[in-house]
Amino acid sequence: MSLDVVPGVVAVVLVTAVTLAIGTYRQRFSRTTSDFFVASRTVRPGLNASAIGGEYLSGASFLGIAGLLLVFGADMLWYPVGFTAGYLVLLVLVAAPLRRSGAYTLPDFAEARLGSRGVRAACSVLVVAVGWLYLLPQFEGAGLTLAAAVGAPRWVGAVVVGVVVVVGVGSGGMRAITFVQAFQYWLKLTALLVPLAVLIVVWVGEGAPGPVAATDTAQWSLPLAAGGGAGLYATYSLIVATFLGTMGLPHVAVRFYTNPDGGAARRTTLVVLVLLGVFYLLPPAYAFLGRVYGESLAAAGRSDVMVLELPRLVLPGVGGELLTALVTAGAFAAFLSTSSGLAVAVAGVLGQDVTGRLPLLGSRTRLDGVPAFRLGAVIAVTVPLGVSLLVPDLGVARSVGLAFAMAASTFCPLLVLGIWWRGLTAPGAVAGLVAGGLGCGGAIVTTFSPARLSGWAGVLLEQPAAWSVPLAVVVMVGVSLATRDRVPPHAGRFLARLHTPESVRT
C-alpha cells in the first residue's frame, strides 16, 4: 500500500467507526427530579428530514449523477430534479394520509386499506424486489469508490459495505438510527460542499477556463440535442419514474412512521425538499468542473468515479489527497446509510413474511421476532451482494433509475389510488401490481441480459416507466371496476381517517 492511499483508508474507517458509534450510543436519561421529556422527545421534522435525506441520498446521487452529467450533458439534469420532485408528489398526495393510516411498511398499508392477505403478499414480494434492485448499485458503487480511492480490488468495497450493514442491522445495534441517518446527511453535504468550494476557488484563480473540447459544449449543455424522438421519450420516462417512484421506495415509507402525526409528516417532507434541493445543486457543479478538468475520465469510461478523482486532478499533492479522502468518506457514508435503510426494510419484510414462517430444521418451533429479522437481514444483503459481484458494470445511476421505475409501476398506483379512490379492490390492486411488476421487471431483465435490443424496442425496455406506470394504473382501475362488489366494507371509514386532519379529531 502506497502512502497516498492512507487518507482514503483513514476516511473510510472513520466513517464506519463513527456510524457504528452513534448507532450503538445509548442515550441514558437518569432523572430523579420533575422534568420529564417524552413529549419533547418526539422526532422533530427537522431531524427526521435530515434522517430521510441521509437515508435517501445514495451513492447514485453522490457519484452517479455527476458522472452521467459529465458524459451525457444537460438531459441528465432530470435525475437530480426527479429525485427531488418525487418528494413534492409525495408531499402533495401521500405523506400525511400514509402516516395517518398507521402503516409501518408498504405491505402494512395494503393490508390495512384492502383487508387482504393476498395484496399484502404481493406487496412483500415487490418490496424485496425494489429493495434488491436498489441495493445492487449501492454495492457496485462501493466497490468503485474503494477501487478509485485506495486502489483496492472492486469486490472489497462491496463486501465491506455488506458486512458493516449486516453487523449494524443484524445486531440490532442501530439504536439511535434517526441520529445516525441525520448525521450521514450532513456528512454527505459537507463532503461535497467543502471540496467543491476549494475547487471553485482554484478554478477562478486559474482565470475560470472553459471546457477543453469547446466544440461539442453547445451540444452538451443543450437539452435533447441528440436522440430525437427516442431521447424525448426516454426523458419523459425518466421523469415519470423518478417523480412517482420515490413514494414507493420501501426505506422511505418506513421513515414516515417516525413522524408523530400527519401534519408532522407534511412538515418533514417540506424540509426534505429543501435539504435535497440544496444537495442536488452540487453534482451539476462537479459535472461542469469535470468538463474542464476531467474530460479524460469520461473518455476512459470512469465517469462514475469522477467526483472522487476530480480533487486530485485539479489539485495534485497533499491538498488534493485530503479532499479526495473527504469525498470518499461522503461516498462511503452514502453507501452505508442507503444500504442499511434498504436492508432494514427488506429484512423486516423477510422476517415477517418469510423467515418468521419457516419451521426450524428438525423442530416444530418457528423463528420469531429478532432471530427471524437477523436471518432476514443476512438474506437481504447477501443476495444483491452476490449478484453485484457476479454482474459488475450495471451503471450506478441507471440501476437506481430502474429501481425507481419498478417502484413507480407498482407502489405508486397502489398508494395514490388507495388513498384517493374509494373504488379500489383487492383483486384490482393485485392485478395492477402484477401487471406493473411483470411489465417493468421483464423490461429490467432484458436490459440486464447480454442480448440487448436496439432501436425503439431497446429504448422502451431501457426506460419502461412511461408505459408500465399507465399500464399498472389502467389494469388496477379496470379490474377494480370489474370487481366492484369486492370494495372493502370499511373503505369509506378508512379514507375518512386518512384525510381527517388531527386537529379536527376528537
Add this chain to the structure above:
Amino acid sequence: MRTRIRHGVPRRGTDLGSEADRATFRTLHTASLASPALREGLTVASAGRSIKHLRALLGAPAVALTDTSAALGWDGEGEHHAGVCGALAEPVVRHGTTRRGEAALLSCDVLACPVDEVVVAPLVVDERVVGTLQAFTTRTTAGLARATDEVARWVSGQLELAELDASRRRLMEAEVRAMRAQISPHFIYNSLGAIASFVRTDPDRARELLLEFADFTRYSFRRHGDFTTLAEELRSVERYLLLEQARFGDRLQVTLNVAPEVLGVAVPFLCVQPLVENAVRHGLEAAEGVGHIRIVAHDRGTEALIEVEDDGVGEDPERVRRALAGDADLDSVGLGNVDARLRTTFGDDFGLVVETAPGAGTRVLVRVPKFAPGVSA
C-alpha cells in the same frame, strides 16, 4: 437468578392421519369452513358466509338459516320459497324440536323445482331457540331429518361459542373500564397527602403537582377509544411517577430511556401504567432503602419492545404464572389483564414476558407490533 415466565400456548401439530379417515376429514373440514362465520353470531352476514358449507354438509338441494321470524340466508335452488321460511320456523320455535315443515306452504308453479318438502331444526343457545336450520328436498328421508338435527346441534354449539366470545369481550371491556375507574384509593390519598405537605413550603411545586394529578386522572378516566399512542401512555406514566416521587422523594429513582422512533406506536389503553404501578409497589413499598425503576422502549424494526424493571423484592415465579393465567386473587393487579388484552389485540405471540425471582427484582417485557390490522390510536 430470575425465571422467565410466559403464559404457555400449545403449538398445533401437523400430523395428517391415515387414508381411511378421509371422508371424516372432509366433513370436519367443511364444518371448519362454516365455523368462523358462525362464531360471529347469527346474522345475515354470518348466515351468508356459512350457509353454502352447511348445504355441503347436508347434501340437500336447498338450505336456509332463519332467526325466529324470517330467513337470514338461502343457498341452493328454489330461492323463491325464501319468503315462507318464517312461517316454517314458527312452530319449531314454539316447540323447540326438529320436525317436518308444512309441505303445503311449499307448493309452487316452477317446473322441476326441487323444493317440495322440508326438515326444520331449531338452533338453541342457552336453552332458548334463536333460529332454525331448514333443509329442503323433494322427499324427506329419515336420514336427512337426522342429519339436519345433528348439523343444527353443531351450529347451536358454534353460536354458543359466539355468545361466549362476546361475553368474554364484554368482560374484558368491563375490566378495562374498572381499571380506568379504579385508580387505587391509596394512591389518591397518598398523592394528595404529599401535595398537601408542599402547600406551605413550596406552593409552586404543590400547584404543579395538583395539575399533574388532574391530568393523570383525566387520562385514566378517559372513556373513548381502546387504543392510544405509546407517547400518551408514557406521558401518563411520567405523571404517575412524578406524583409518587413527591411522596417518596429520593427513595424513588427513575430511569427512562425511550427511542423516539416508537413513540407513535398504537398500544392498548393503560397497558404500561399498571406495570409501572406494580414496579413501584414491588420496588419500593415492600422494600427498604432506595428503589430503582427503569422504563425502556426499544425500536426493534417492525416491533417496539417496552421493558419495565424494578430492583425490589421480586416475586415467586409460580404466583406470577398464576396471575398471568388469570387468577384474580393475587395482588399483581394489572398483570393478567394487560397480558390478556395484548393477546386479544395482537395475537398469542405478543403476551407479557415476566422475569422474576424472590429478592431479585422483576422485569416485565411488552412487545408491540408497529402495525396490526384494525389497531390505530
